Amino acid sequence: MSDNFSEQIYLQLIKVPKGKITTYKALAHSLGSRAYQAVGTAMKNNPYAPKVPCHRVVLSDGSIGGFMGKKTGKTVTKKIKMLNKEGVKVVNGKVVNFASKLFDFE
DNA sequence: CTCGTGACTTACG
DNA sequence: ACGTAAGCCACGA
Numbered sequence: 001m002s003d004n005f006s007e008q009i010y011l012q013l014i015k016v017p018k019g020k021i022t023t024y025k026a027l028a029h030s031l032g033s034r035a036y037q038a039v040g041t042a043m044k045n046n047p048y049a050p051k052v053p054c055h056r057v058v059l060s061d062g063s064i065g066g067f068m069g070k071k072t073g074k075t076v077t078k079k080i081k082m083l084n085k086e087g088v089k090v091v092n093g094k095v096v097n098f099a100s101k102l103f104d105f106e
Numbered sequence: 107c108t109c110g111t112g113a114c115t116t117a118c119g
Numbered sequence: 120a121c122g123t124a125a126g127c128c129a130c131g132a
């Protein structure tokens with residue numbers, strides 16, 4: 001497992017400080033690829049969980065993404081609460097002040 | 107190698 | 120603003 005690509009995604013995600021978040025686009029772009037979908041694919045694989053806080057990754061609009069929306073929030077709802085606890089306020093499946101909490105990859 | 111799917115993004119109507 | 124279509128990359132069969 002851990003093809004270089006997926007591994008980079010996890011590394012970047014882990015690199016994100018607490019209370020901050022990132023988007024699929026920025027994440028993929030930081031890897032030097034446009035694998036927006038690949039990022040999601042790697043997330044659903046998430047072999048590094050909970051080391052890899054996939055809930056810290058949101059859509060370009062700041063929406064949580066396909067976590068909830070499908071099955072009345074089950075696992076996701078919990079993560080949302082966790083985010084709120086860390087300082088990332090999530091309401092109605094969207095991040096509050098999300099642009100300001102966005103983490104810039106160096 | 108080819109096909110289908112996906113926790114995505116952008117563009118057009 | 121919303122819905123559909125096409126494009127993007129990676130992974131599984």
